[in-house]
Amino acid sequence: xxxxxxxxxxxxxxxxxxxxxxxxxxxxxxxxxxxxxxxxxxxxxxxxxxxxxxxxxxxxxxxxxxxxxxxxxxxxxxxxxxxxxxxxxxxxxxxxxxxxxxxxxxxxxxxxxxxxxxxxxxxxxxxxxxxxxxxxxxxxxxxxxxxxxxxxxxxxxxxxxxxxxxxxxxxxxxxxxxxxxxxxxxxxxxxxxxxxxxxxxxxxxxxxxxxxxxxxxxxxxxxxxxxxxxxxxxxxxxxxxxxxxxxxxxxxxxxxxxxxxxxxxxxxxxxxxxxxxxxxxxxxxxxxxxxxxxxxxxxxxxxxxxxxxxxxxxxxxxxxxxxxxxxxxxxxxxxxxxxxxxxxxxxxxxxxxxxxxxxxxxxxxxxxxxxxxxxxxxxxxxxxxxxxxxxxxxxxxxxxxxxxxx
Amino acid sequence: xxxxxxxxxxxxxxxxxxxxxxxxxxxxxxxxxxxxxxxxxxxxxxxxxxxxxxxxxxxxxxxxxxxxxxxxxxxxxxxxxxxxxxxxxxxxxxxxxxxxxxxxxxxxxxxxxxxxxxxxxxxxxxxxxxxxxxxxxxxxxxxxxxxxxxxxxxxxxxxxxxxxxxxxxxxxxxxxxxxxxxxxxxxxxxxxxxxxxxxxxxxxxxxxxxxxxxxxxxxxxxxxxxxxxxxxxxxxxxxxxxxxxxxxxxxxxxxxxxxxxxxxxxxxx
Numbered sequence: 001x002x003x004x005x006x007x008x009x010x011x012x013x014x015x016x017x018x019x020x021x022x023x024x025x026x027x028x029x030x031x032x033x034x035x036x037x038x039x040x041x042x043x044x045x046x047x048x049x050x051x052x053x054x055x056x057x058x059x060x061x062x063x064x065x066x067x068x069x070x071x072x073x074x075x076x077x078x079x080x081x082x083x084x085x086x087x088x089x090x091x092x093x094x095x096x097x098x099x100x101x102x103x104x105x106x107x108x109x110x111x112x113x114x115x116x117x118x119x120x121x122x123x124x125x126x127x128x129x130x131x132x133x134x135x136x137x138x139x140x141x142x143x144x145x146x147x148x149x150x151x152x153x154x155x156x157x158x159x160x161x162x163x164x165x166x167x168x169x170x171x172x173x174x175x176x177x178x179x180x181x182x183x184x185x186x187x188x189x190x191x192x193x194x195x196x197x198x199x200x201x202x203x204x205x206x207x208x209x210x211x212x213x214x215x216x217x218x219x220x221x222x223x224x225x226x227x228x229x230x231x232x233x234x235x236x237x238x239x240x241x242x243x244x245x246x247x248x249x250x251x252x253x254x255x256x257x258x259x260x261x262x263x264x265x266x267x268x269x270x271x272x273x274x275x276x277x278x279x280x281x282x283x284x285x286x287x288x289x290x291x292x293x294x295x296x297x298x299x300x301x302x303x304x305x306x307x308x309x310x311x312x313x314x315x316x317x318x319x320x321x322x323x324x325x326x327x328x329x330x331x332x333x334x335x336x337x338x339x340x341x342x343x344x345x346x347x348x349x350x351x352x353x354x355x356x357x358x359x360x361x362x363x364x365x366x367x368x369x370x371x372x373x374x375x376x377x378x379x380x381x382x383x384x385x386x387x388x389x390x391x392x393x394x395x396x397x398x399x400x401x402x403x404x405x406x
Numbered sequence: 407x408x409x410x411x412x413x414x415x416x417x418x419x420x421x422x423x424x425x426x427x428x429x430x431x432x433x434x435x436x437x438x439x440x441x442x443x444x445x446x447x448x449x450x451x452x453x454x455x456x457x458x459x460x461x462x463x464x465x466x467x468x469x470x471x472x473x474x475x476x477x478x479x480x481x482x483x484x485x486x487x488x489x490x491x492x493x494x495x496x497x498x499x500x501x502x503x504x505x506x507x508x509x510x511x512x513x514x515x516x517x518x519x520x521x522x523x524x525x526x527x528x529x530x531x532x533x534x535x536x537x538x539x540x541x542x543x544x545x546x547x548x549x550x551x552x553x554x555x556x557x558x559x560x561x562x563x564x565x566x567x568x569x570x571x572x573x574x575x576x577x578x579x580x581x582x583x584x585x586x587x588x589x590x591x592x593x594x595x596x597x598x599x600x601x602x603x604x605x606x607x608x609x610x611x612x613x614x615x616x617x618x619x620x621x622x623x624x625x626x627x628x629x630x631x632x633x634x635x636x637x638x639x640x641x642x643x644x645x646x647x648x649x650x651x652x653x654x655x656x657x658x659x660x661x662x663x664x665x666x667x668x669x670x671x672x673x674x675x
Contacts, residue, residue, distance in 0.1 A: 026548050026565035079550065079563045110552045110561045110586050170592040171554065171582040173629070175664055177589060239664040240590045405547075405566060 035067030043391030047198040050215030056203035066091030072136035099208035142355035143369040146313040153206030160185025176238035189253035192265030192293030199347035200332035222262035225254035305339030322359040343378030367397040479644035481614040492610025500602035506620030526593025538572040550586040632658040
C-alpha cells in the first residue's frame, strides 16, 4: 500500500503543480468542493462503521460531519487528448485520508463523419448512473444517490479501457444521437462482496481506488484471476430532453479465485435507465438493475454462495430558479439461492428520499435531505439485531464550490 | 465607399465605380426590415450590431450593384406552420430563375456565430458565399467547434484567451456545426449563392427589399421544418410595383425546438 500512497501523493502534487506551470491557454479546468453536514440519524450502527445499517450515518455518527471534499481536474494535453483526475476526502477512518477515485486519459478526436469515437483509459465509472452527472461523479439531484448508484459507487470502477462510438444525428437532421459503448477491465473481481454482506444501502460514500469501505475495510480493486471483465451498453439521447441507457455488466471473475485477502465474486447485471426532461423545470429519472453474484465453491466448502438482486428507483426533480426539489422512491431486493452459512441474504427494502437544494450565488449551496429506509435483511441477526430495521437520516449540507480555469 | 463593422473588418465593394441608387445610404439601410430580422435572430448587443451592419451593407451593395435600368419589385414571404402560426428564424433565399438581369455578387461580408451558455447564437445563420464567419466564444467554457458537412468541413478549437481566425465559407450548402465537448450544441450556417436572402421575423415574415423584376425561386429552410425539401421552393414572378406575396404554409408539424437549458452553476465542462 506504500506504493498506492506514493501514487496518490504524486497525483496530488501534479494537480497542485499543474496550475502553477500552465498559466494560460485554457488547458486546466479544476473544480473543487467542500461539503459540510449536520446530521441527525436514528438507525443502528451503519455498515460503514462496522454495523449493518443501510445509511451512511447512524445514532453514534451524527452531528457535524465532513460530507465530502474533492478536486476534479481536467488537463487538456492537446485538442483531442485530456487527462482527468478526481481526488476525494471523506473525513472518516478510511486508510488514505485523501485518495484518488478516478484517473483517466481520454481521447476524443473531432468527428469526420456522423460517427464520433471516444476512448478512455484508466480508472473511471461505467456510464450507468443518470443521477451522478456533476463533476467528480457528484449527484446533482440529492445528497444521497439511489440504492443502485450507491452500490455502483461503492463497488465498481472500470480499471481498463472503454471505447464509445456515437452517431451524431444532428448532422443528418435528427435531433439526437445514439451511442454504443464497450469496455474491458481487470482489478474489479471482489465486486459483489458488499452486496452480500449488507444488501443495498443508500450512502454518498463511494469507495476510492486505494481505500476501503466498512470495518474491517473491504477493498474492491483487485484482480484475483487474470481474467478481464467487460461491459457493453447502448445509449440514446434526444437533444437534452431524453436519455435512455442500457448496459450489460459482467466482471467474469472466477468465483473460486483468491489473491491474498481478496476473493473473486462473479457479478453480472443488466441496468436500464431513462431520464426525461419534459419541461425546463422538471426532470424524471427511472432506473432498474437486475443481476446475480456468485462465490465458490471452495474445496471442502460445500455449495457456492449464489445471490440474485434487483433494484429500481423513480425520481422526480423540480427546478425553480436557484432552488431544486427532489423526491425519490427506491425499491430493492436480494435473494440468496445457495451457500447458506447463516440467515439467508434475502433483502426486502424500500426508501423514500426528499431533498431541497438552494444555490446562493455561484459558490455556495445549502441543501437538506431526509431519507427513510425500511429494510428487512435477516443477516442483521449477526449483529444481534432483528431482521427489520427502519432507519431515517436528516442531513443539512453547506457546500462551497469553486472552479479554476487556466 | 467602405464600411467598418464594429469588429473592425472592412467591407469594400469590389467595384468602386458602381453608382449608388438615389437615396441609398448605409444609415437608411440599417433600418431595413431584413437587417432587423437578422439582428433579432442573432441576439446579443455586439452580435446584433455587427450582423445588422453586415446584412444591411450586403443588401445595400446588392442593390447598388443592380443595373439601374432594371425595373424593381419586392418579395414578401410569410411562413406559417400547420396550425397557421408564424414561424420565426426561417431562412429565405431568392434565387433568380430567368428574366432577371445578371446580378453581380456582393463583396464578401463578415458575420458572427457566437457561443453562449453552451449554445450557438444564433442557432441558424444565413450568409452569402465567401462570407467570413467569426466564432468569438463568449461562453465561460472552452468549445471545440467542428463541421463535417461537405460545404465546409473544419475544426476550430475555441479556448479562452486564444484568438481564432474567422472561417471563410466559400461553397454553397448547409453547414451543420457541432461541439466536440458539448454534444448537445448544434448550429446551422446556410451558405447561399442567392443574391437575396434573410430570415423570417417573429411574425413569420421576410421582405426582400428591392429586387429586379423577373422570375425567382423562393426557398425556405429551417432545421425545425419537417416538410420535404422539394415542397419548400416557390417559383414566383416579381413584377414592378407592390410586393409579390409568397405564403408558405407547412404541411408537417414543426420538429421539437431544442430549448437551451443553461444549468444553474453549470459544472459540466
